[in-house]
Amino acid sequence: MNALNKIPRLFGNILAGVLMTAAAAVSHTVPAAAQQAIFTREGLVSPQVNADKSVTFRLYAPAADSVAVTGDFLPSSETDGWGTAALSEDEEGVWTLTVGPLESELYSYDFIVDGVRMTDPSNVHQMRDVRSMMSIFMVSGERGDLYSVNDVPHGTLSKVWYESESLGMRRRMTVYLPAGYGDALAGAGRRYPVLYLLHGMGGDEDAWPTLGRAAQILDNLIASGEAEPMIVVMPNGNAALSSAPGEGPDGLYPPMTRPDKTMDGSFEASFPEIIDYVDSHYRTERKPSGRAIAGLSMGGFHSYHISMQYPGTFGYVGLFSAAVRDVEEDAYGIYADSDAKLERQFSDGVSLYYIAIGRDDFLYEDNVRLRQNLDAHGYPYEYHESDGGHIWRNWRIYLSGFLRRIF
Amino acid sequence: MNALNKIPRLFGNILAGVLMTAAAAVSHTVPAAAQQAIFTREGLVSPQVNADKSVTFRLYAPAADSVAVTGDFLPSSETDGWGTAALSEDEEGVWTLTVGPLESELYSYDFIVDGVRMTDPSNVHQMRDVRSMMSIFMVSGERGDLYSVNDVPHGTLSKVWYESESLGMRRRMTVYLPAGYGDALAGAGRRYPVLYLLHGMGGDEDAWPTLGRAAQILDNLIASGEAEPMIVVMPNGNAALSSAPGEGPDGLYPPMTRPDKTMDGSFEASFPEIIDYVDSHYRTERKPSGRAIAGLSMGGFHSYHISMQYPGTFGYVGLFSAAVRDVEEDAYGIYADSDAKLERQFSDGVSLYYIAIGRDDFLYEDNVRLRQNLDAHGYPYEYHESDGGHIWRNWRIYLSGFLRRIF
Numbered sequence: 001m002n003a004l005n006k007i008p009r010l011f012g013n014i015l016a017g018v019l020m021t022a023a024a025a026v027s028h029t030v031p032a033a034a035q036q037a038i039f040t041r042e043g044l045v046s047p048q049v050n051a052d053k054s055v056t057f058r059l060y061a062p063a064a065d066s067v068a069v070t071g072d073f074l075p076s077s078e079t080d081g082w083g084t085a086a087l088s089e090d091e092e093g094v095w096t097l098t099v100g101p102l103e104s105e106l107y108s109y110d111f112i113v114d115g116v117r118m119t120d121p122s123n124v125h126q127m128r129d130v131r132s133m134m135s136i137f138m139v140s141g142e143r144g145d146l147y148s149v150n151d152v153p154h155g156t157l158s159k160v161w162y163e164s165e166s167l168g169m170r171r172r173m174t175v176y177l178p179a180g181y182g183d184a185l186a187g188a189g190r191r192y193p194v195l196y197l198l199h200g201m202g203g204d205e206d207a208w209p210t211l212g213r214a215a216q217i218l219d220n221l222i223a224s225g226e227a228e229p230m231i232v233v234m235p236n237g238n239a240a241l242s243s244a245p246g247e248g249p250d251g252l253y254p255p256m257t258r259p260d261k262t263m264d265g266s267f268e269a270s271f272p273e274i275i276d277y278v279d280s281h282y283r284t285e286r287k288p289s290g291r292a293i294a295g296l297s298m299g300g301f302h303s304y305h306i307s308m309q310y311p312g313t314f315g316y317v318g319l320f321s322a323a324v325r326d327v328e329e330d331a332y333g334i335y336a337d338s339d340a341k342l343e344r345q346f347s348d349g350v351s352l353y354y355i356a357i358g359r360d361d362f363l364y365e366d367n368v369r370l371r372q373n374l375d376a377h378g379y380p381y382e383y384h385e386s387d388g389g390h391i392w393r394n395w396r397i398y399l400s401g402f403l404r405r406i407f
Numbered sequence: 408m409n410a411l412n413k414i415p416r417l418f419g420n421i422l423a424g425v426l427m428t429a430a431a432a433v434s435h436t437v438p439a440a441a442q443q444a445i446f447t448r449e450g451l452v453s454p455q456v457n458a459d460k461s462v463t464f465r466l467y468a469p470a471a472d473s474v475a476v477t478g479d480f481l482p483s484s485e486t487d488g489w490g491t492a493a494l495s496e497d498e499e500g501v502w503t504l505t506v507g508p509l510e511s512e513l514y515s516y517d518f519i520v521d522g523v524r525m526t527d528p529s530n531v532h533q534m535r536d537v538r539s540m541m542s543i544f545m546v547s548g549e550r551g552d553l554y555s556v557n558d559v560p561h562g563t564l565s566k567v568w569y570e571s572e573s574l575g576m577r578r579r580m581t582v583y584l585p586a587g588y589g590d591a592l593a594g595a596g597r598r599y600p601v602l603y604l605l606h607g608m609g610g611d612e613d614a615w616p617t618l619g620r621a622a623q624i625l626d627n628l629i630a631s632g633e634a635e636p637m638i639v640v641m642p643n644g645n646a647a648l649s650s651a652p653g654e655g656p657d658g659l660y661p662p663m664t665r666p667d668k669t670m671d672g673s674f675e676a677s678f679p680e681i682i683d684y685v686d687s688h689y690r691t692e693r694k695p696s697g698r699a700i701a702g703l704s705m706g707g708f709h710s711y712h713i714s715m716q717y718p719g720t721f722g723y724v725g726l727f728s729a730a731v732r733d734v735e736e737d738a739y740g741i742y743a744d745s746d747a748k749l750e751r752q753f754s755d756g757v758s759l760y761y762i763a764i765g766r767d768d769f770l771y772e773d774n775v776r777l778r779q780n781l782d783a784h785g786y787p788y789e790y791h792e793s794d795g796g797h798i799w800r801n802w803r804i805y806l807s808g809f810l811r812r813i814f
Contacts, residue, residue, distance in 0.1 A: 062522060
């Protein structure tokens, strides 16, 4: 229970003050951390992924009446929802539960303490999904390993700002450059194909790099030779916003409402600015065979329309759980004449039109209609149907499949 | 209380399934989020920074017996510790407390619910300090504005991996490139000075960009003309580790002990590899007038020794709450002959030797001795003494001052 027991070799008395603070912080009283808090707060290990791939959760809460874990690995009465399971308290006030063994995956969970939902205070690994923080853990194996940082060459992941004249603001995007890209300081050197990878409604430029584990998947598939080295550009698809929450000039607390201009054509109309920025700042292949666009949910809708709106731009299209529905607002005429635009797109030639969706996705029927329309015109596409619904587990799988098939 | 009330214009029935999920998630029952959870979990606003710069905290916890907030803005019996204040419950089970008005600053806090310390579930803005997550908020004004993302040109912040032959691993660092750097695709173009900015014990390459608000401070000081455009390199100073927790091949759950090889000379001995990488991958000024090194606590210790170990390399040195103490381990002879190395350093000429520490810092007396030694030899330096102790509030202030004085 005492974190100090885990700190070997106290190294003379260097930083004794900080280490004393750590001792105070693990005393299980209400901590008042003098100086900088350091190392673990409570000395508990949670979660602990065991050798048999079961997982043990722990929380020190002697005054609590109930502690439960809710997570995406627990059986739920709702499709793809999170189930809940109670932890048991020992005589020292530590609540514990072991679940599983679990199949290899990246999992999410929270604790519920006397009715209050919270992240696991012993676990610094968290992700934000739209407006909620959740704790995460990884179970190794096929998918867990693909989503992990392995001992392979790593690409560079950057937060980059570009100027959008049409939207009237500086906007933030995430850019992945493959390992080896930066070795050519002179700027001459190899050109790379570019995947534009779009998030869903409520997401932002941080979604694919965090929830989607995009950099890890890319590093690993490129290292194994399963994917081509490529640049991946992850812009913010909410045309009214500059960036993820707290990362732009609106400050940490802009109104937490659904943003405007998500599916009204604004983002699609502004998209050439992003391509221009990328082609003028990076060593890109500037032709359809060197450009792909893919997205999930709203980002699938964006990819569907952007890829047909700009003929001769994208050779590869990926629609993951795509929200391919009719919308009424159309600020720039983006959604008009889609039959004619599709015909032009497919007559120009599409190297890969990749549709993926889960059987339980609430957008399943919309994707049935999408396929019926493509079939009716004889447009070729690849279709991947999976278990489950509208969740990141599926989007990581669809991305991994798409990356193996492009360029 | 209902997040759906805050979502304007439901946009036809698009994504109705997701929005229904949001409705379930705000029902204040134990949530089982079907499909993807979206928008706010509980519909509460917390924290709320009010017009008079008071701050209101809120938590929905009808089953809890006690809710308190602990934060660095509350009076504490310990120097620089976090005080604690109780929230009061209303008839609907919402606990509330308003504190302040507070002076402009970036603040940290947690809730304590029935004795369990947790981040604020209504606040997606968090930072990790070593092994603890904490919620944050910003009060605008002089310092808060300097630490905020403002409507100014922004630099690019990247996670970059370099190969360390001496340490036998790939290692991760954070690199800030100033706005305008990337405009020269060809690689010719302007060269920039480089600041190497080092973290403290327990920190990593994510510390300065998060707790230190380094990118925001740089963007703002460069935009106002108070600092020169510069590249800032933030490496990982724990020579036994590749990266921040969870970002390297050790996985999400390496042993959470104090790392080896923090102050045994390994990092200092390997430092030329970092300089070589930066000089061969970025358009840098490769001379002492174009290189600065600064660090906090252990990073100040590193800066002290690296700047004297490699003569003719750094023109500017910043020691923030530096852990300038004698150590016994010295794997590479780095700490030997420091009097002679200091003499060489100052006879070569140092443009700025900047020492800053708080009056309550547990390393204060060590810095008195450091200054006495410099005084005894007549070595010139600049000294800044502040209120408070060994905390990030001071390190942000010291960085802001140092940036205004270099290059």
